[in-house]
Amino acid sequence: MTENAKVPADFAESDRVAARLYTDPEIFEREMTQIFERSWVWVAHESELAQPGNFKSTYVGRQPVIVTRDRKGTLHTMLNRCRHRGASLCEKPSGKANGFTCPYHAWSYGLDGKLRGIPYPDGYEGVLEKGELSLKKLRTESYGGMVFATFAEESESLEDFLGDAKLWIDRFMKQGGGYPIKVLGKHQFKFRGNWKIQLENTTDGYHFPIVHRSWMASVDAETADMMSFMTDPSAITHSLGNGHSVMQMVPEHSDLDVDDGTEPLQGRFDHVVAELSKTLDEAQVRKVVRAMHGTGFNLNLFPNVSMSAAFFRVLRPISVNETLIEHVAIGPDGPPELDVVNRERLRIHEHFQGPFGFGTPDDAEGWDRVQRGAHGGPDLPILVNRGLAREKASPEGWPTSHVTDETGMRAAYAQWKEMMGDD
DSSP states (O other): OOTTTOOGGGGBOSSEEETHHHHOHHHHHHHHHHTTTTSOEEEEEGGGGOSTTEEEEEEETTEEEEEEEOTTSOEEEEESSOTTTOOOSOOSSEEEOSEEEOTTTOOEEETTOOEEEOSSGGGGTTTOOGGGOOOOEEEEEEETTEEEEESOTTSOOHHHHHTTHHHHHHHHGGGGTTSOEEEEEEEEEEESSOHHHHHHHTTOGGGHHHHTHHHHHHSOHHHHHHTOOTTOTTOEEEEEETTEEEEESSGGGSSTTOOOSOSOOOGGGHHHHHHHTTTSOHHHHHHHHHTTTOOSEEEEETTTEEEETTEEEEEEEEETTEEEEEEEEEEEOOOGGGHHHHHHHHHHHHHHTSTTSSSHHHHHHHHHHHHHHHTSSTTSEEEOOTTGGGOEEOTTSOEEEETTSSHHHHHHHHHHHHHTSOO
16 A cells, blocks of 8 residues: 555545555555454344254454343343464364363363363463453344344444434334344355455445346246336435444335235235235235335445345455355244245345345446456546435435445545544
């Protein structure tokens, strides 16, 4: 990083950012410490840790962590690193355990991270205090079932960080149709590009009819019409503060509790309606089936997770030019008669987000090509100025523009700029 020794924050302006934000390894290293180690980073959904003893291994930035629920029901996030010689404690992605034992020298830790046992302890007399060698913990808080962790002990609370995004998290969780949400399954893939390229994508309505033409051609006419939002003036994007943004593609589905009963249910779900009607009343059936496609918006939570219509998308930076993406399918957590709903939701998820779906492969190709192109003409900026001249404040005070505009990207880069300053 040269260019008159500018600090990274200087490379982001209100309407453009430097291409080096995608390609400069020094900027990437600084992002890992100044953003991913100082922000609230999403690590789990509470349904993944439903019972005492449940655990999940994941990452905060590039640092491996274990998320647990202890016997008292408390959630913990701890570095996945033995305090003795640094070996990783857990290589399983998830499961249930009474604790964790290092495979190298068998130091053992409880679900709360406390050091419980050391083999052959006589060699440590006078040189080791077990109480001082618990696993390193991160602050862990949750909101709406979403679990976040941070290394920053003195940072604001999670609820303050989420701010106005909490309203949209609450709305997103209504797609259980009156039941809680649970994780149904997940899959991962990598793309050859910088993490911010994907961060931009979730509230980028401009690309949708171009990149996803094949998906639009593959779905029924009702679904295609519902997602034809390019010229709809009511389809808008809000900047919610702290880098968060929400893109309302189908505004009438933003709050699934708002239903005057006149909108017909999609014919493609007639078999689901028939099955549910055996045990649920008409109002319950309508509520669950109306939420089959999820909400009518994508919510982007800076820096690493989006709640996108009907699934979670999680990004994990690996290097300046490689990012891992996890797509998490979700559905209502209810009685067995809802199994037909969750099977259908999984098929919908696979059709777009799946590795052989019509949506994700096209997105990933676009992200790859942005990374390749960013190496050409490194002094040419990345433009994020679409809709800037027509951006206005909503009644809530949120900067707002059309769904095809780049309000969400400007929101993310404003937070990025603030966190990457020298102070």
